Amino acid sequence: MTSPTATLLLSCPDRRGLVAEIANFIYSHGGNIVHADHHTDFTRKIFLTRLEWQLEGFDLSREEIAPACEQLAGSLQANWQLHFSDTVRRLSIWVSRQDHCLLDLLWRQKAKEFTAEIPLIISNHEDLKEIALQFGADFHYLPITPDNKAEQEEKQLQLLRDYQIDIVVLAKYMQILRHNFITRFPNIINIHHSFLPAFVGAKPYHQAYKRGVxxxxxxxxxxxxxxxxxxxxxxxxxxxxxRDEIADLIRKGKDLERIVLARAVRSHLQNRVLVYGDRTVVFG
Amino acid sequence: MTSPTATLLLSCPDRRGLVAEIANFIYSHGGNIVHADHHTDFTRKIFLTRLEWQLEGFDLSREEIAPACEQLAGSLQANWQLHFSDTVRRLSIWVSRQDHCLLDLLWRQKAKEFTAEIPLIISNHEDLKEIALQFGADFHYLPITPDNKAEQEEKQLQLLRDYQIDIVVLAKYMQILRHNFITRFPNIINIHHSFLPAFVGAKPYHQAYKRGVxxxxxxxxxxxxxxxxxxxxxxxxxxxxxRDEIADLIRKGKDLERIVLARAVRSHLQNRVLVYGDRTVVFG
Amino acid sequence: MTSPTATLLLSCPDRRGLVAEIANFIYSHGGNIVHADHHTDFTRKIFLTRLEWQLEGFDLSREEIAPACEQLAGSLQANWQLHFSDTVRRLSIWVSRQDHCLLDLLWRQKAKEFTAEIPLIISNHEDLKEIALQFGADFHYLPITPDNKAEQEEKQLQLLRDYQIDIVVLAKYMQILRHNFITRFPNIINIHHSFLPAFVGAKPYHQAYKRGVxxxxxxxxxxxxxxxxxxxxxxxxxxxxxRDEIADLIRKGKDLERIVLARAVRSHLQNRVLVYGDRTVVFG
Amino acid sequence: MTSPTATLLLSCPDRRGLVAEIANFIYSHGGNIVHADHHTDFTRKIFLTRLEWQLEGFDLSREEIAPACEQLAGSLQANWQLHFSDTVRRLSIWVSRQDHCLLDLLWRQKAKEFTAEIPLIISNHEDLKEIALQFGADFHYLPITPDNKAEQEEKQLQLLRDYQIDIVVLAKYMQILRHNFITRFPNIINIHHSFLPAFVGAKPYHQAYKRGVxxxxxxxxxxxxxxxxxxxxxxxxxxxxxRDEIADLIRKGKDLERIVLARAVRSHLQNRVLVYGDRTVVFG
Structure with a gap:
């Protein structure tokens, strides 16, 4: 499966014939489907699908595929995304002082678990500069105070543009992003150190310890x-x-955090995650 | 989704256009697909699929569907099975002396977790007769000795025919079935009390305890x-x-056994399991 | 280990020499300790211990042990409980309409996973009467309305006294007990169908589904x-x-509920649970 | 708990009074026990214990403790080990080409999850030299062939002596050590990439894939x-x-390997592991 593929993620109102219609779209252009997964949310009457097919033998050029998808989606009233497997996404990792998630993501990228580049690390502390540089990423130190947050977010947005970043990963970045930022750069994955919705907010391990879970x-x-x-x-x-003190919860939690975050980033980069409403489908 | 559905399980050599071809088969007859899942085993170059569609609005009668599937499968060199959701499968549970799996399966059937009838319990001991009767199943006591095994298996086969049994579940039936039996009634699910292939054979909990896992x-x-x-x-x-003695392993194991067996039986009854070679695909 | 044992559960302010002092208390009377587990909560500076020793060879009679423990505990400013392994606790299970936890607990008791008697089932519905009777327990139907709750709780308390109940298990009893009841009968275990503190309150599976966990x-x-x-x-x-609809969450949750509740009841009956403040130590 | 502690790990034939006797030994010298855990293997009639106490206030000097333990152990026919919490163990990690376990262990040591020094990395390949040097460890390249294995093991043993290594961790070192080596340096932890005893020997992920687990x-x-x-x-x-190909099993397995190995190394370094016969007690 080393030949490049296209992946279409699509969601639309459910109706008869969708699987056939979409599969035919691929097949009629000579596409060989290597992965097809569908889900119907019967409660919300929404059909969601992920189709991946080989570009080799497909009779549309890369430039022609998006317009063709647009046309298909129009007739279905669908939301859709199109990805090519050889387009390497550019990822920026944001951190504060803890290094475990950063190191883990950088290692996985180097070990080719992710197909992505990680050119930019941003932090409100200087502690992790060395790790970033070791792995060949630029490190930008942007300290945050209540007073300068808006201003620093402008600089962060500019950096994301300069580095042509596709996705930001908050890898224990202990700052809350403002509405204005999220609106302008909505593609952000965060790792929260609790089993949400338990222990929202600050210091979840302290909360968990106190509650005796x-x-x-x-x-x-x-x-x-x-x-x-x-x-x-x-x-x-x-x-x-x-027997676990708070320090033990934090230590055990770190192992969870890095694995959970890595799985999420990997699913996202493989275009397996479809958001609809306030929930996701993660295709297997 | 209370209207009846048909489910097609199909596996065939992989080639271009299979998803479209099979979806079109359903769609061209007016079928509304409610579940479609495909898998390609690239190592063995085999395509496997499960399609479930509503019979309401489908323009083939039930009697016509199987021949149509046969024709489709012929062109694909495919193995296939067809199931209707309102055909209630008939299940026979075989036990020895332990009751936990039997009771659990009977309870789930009564609680409608399974769509199945359980008219026949067979055992080489008399201990569990009362449970069978409480749940309205017939109980047949067929003691096994090295000398009478072949003879008893003939009686067992006759019972399976008499009760029109579709599937046998060995729910801690501590006897090995002979080649001759399996050939004539191949539809059998067993629960083994270890993480296979660790601890094959007898007394796996004793083996596990000894090994210190x-x-x-x-x-x-x-x-x-x-x-x-x-x-x-x-x-x-x-x-x-x-801290766990052998008795503790057995006790903890029982909880595993009944849950693992129940999940397997449920997947089987929902036609989610496709066997190919010596392995399975279990569609989600 | 079939000879009867005594178990002392004790918690007190931490200080030097506690393990030795308590072990000496047992040993000086000729006791053979079969299980000793200690825990120090360094945050709260509390020492907690569970000691189990054989009564055979112990030079205090059963009647003399409690006063001796009282004396020991006094010098340590300790809370303590004493249990004899051959004292069979009497358990009352309270249910509403769902049978899975009730059936599971009754089966485990019958299978000797618990050392307990279950003479009394109380319900605000009549649905599960038959199961209770099958397992030889009395069934009392006490329907609850906002108006009669106080009155019915008086009857419930009277039943607990009449049946000499030691512990009440709420096995999907969908009613909230009043302060007055809990004060007078504080020994109650409940199963909550969520990962607390996530989804407190009503309909946790619906909440979980909505949140997309x-x-x-x-x-x-x-x-x-x-x-x-x-x-x-x-x-x-x-x-x-x-892929899991609410009905699937409920079905999967039932398996969790019965196993989690059974483990808790078993730990309690084996005197492995020590409550201090709003948390527990569960000795292994 | 920052003040240094002593830990005694001891196993001996079970008999009456052991907990009291050992606790008294600590207490009689003014020791404050901070962790005490006991286990009796009733099948083998062996008592195993772990006691940790503060050295502050203990009336034996460090030099006097071992002889006192020796005397105690003699009377109990016990095997024993004594450890001081501020004695930093020296660990050597052996690798071949895969970096995930090495990097993980080095990171944890740097993050102070382990109290250990890691001065020496040995490998039969040169690939991981850079990682070793980045974390300040010496890297020795000792290629292995069937012909030179005995000779190279002599060099390895000499390195272990030179670096005063206490424990060797085989972190995906894909070579089998000879009997002669293990006899002379028996303190070795290995990570095996399967759920032993399933899939012993080579290529366990390939075996697992083939078996369809x-x-x-x-x-x-x-x-x-x-x-x-x-x-x-x-x-x-x-x-x-x-859906998981062999490459996926390997990738998922790597996450397991590093976490399982890290937990084992941590338990060992905290003196929580007692080997007896062919099994372990891992104190909580």
């Missing part, structure tokens, strides 16, 4: 205006006991 | 001639520690 | 005045996906 | 002469499906 979790989600309420991409948990 | 498991699989080597449908595990 | 859970806890906020005994989770 | 695992164990049969310290698993 027997399991802790981590949640990767898209960032929306409402804090910790964005569509969930991935979650996982680990068992804890009365 | 930190996790134990259970495996539901189709029965084949080779002991404990049939295609795996479902597995799950639970953590154990040095 | 990727994992659901269940929580067994002691009942306190504050709804869903009592000390947690056990939790567990299961993975779900976009 | 639904769950894969990883196992950390002490190395003994019998390949993949040493005492298990830690195991964990992850779910896979028919």
């Amino acid at each position: 027997k399991i802790i979790g981590a949640t990767a989600h898209y960032v929306t205006d409402e804090l910790d309420a964005g569509p969930i991409i991935e979650q996982d948990v680990v068992r804890v006991s009365h | 930190k996790i134990i498991g259970a495996t539901a699989h189709y029965v084949t001639d080779e002991l404990d080597a049939g295609p795996i449908i479902e597995q799950d595990v639970v953590r154990v520690s040095h | 990727k994992i659901i859970g269940a929580t067994a806890h002691y009942v306190t005045d504050e709804l869903d906020a009592g000390p947690i005994i056990e939790q567990d989770v299961v993975r779900v996906s976009h | 639904k769950i894969i695992g990883a196992t950390a164990h002490y190395v003994t002469d019998e390949l993949d049969a040493g005492p298990i310290i830690e195991q964990d698993v992850v779910r896979v499906s028919h």
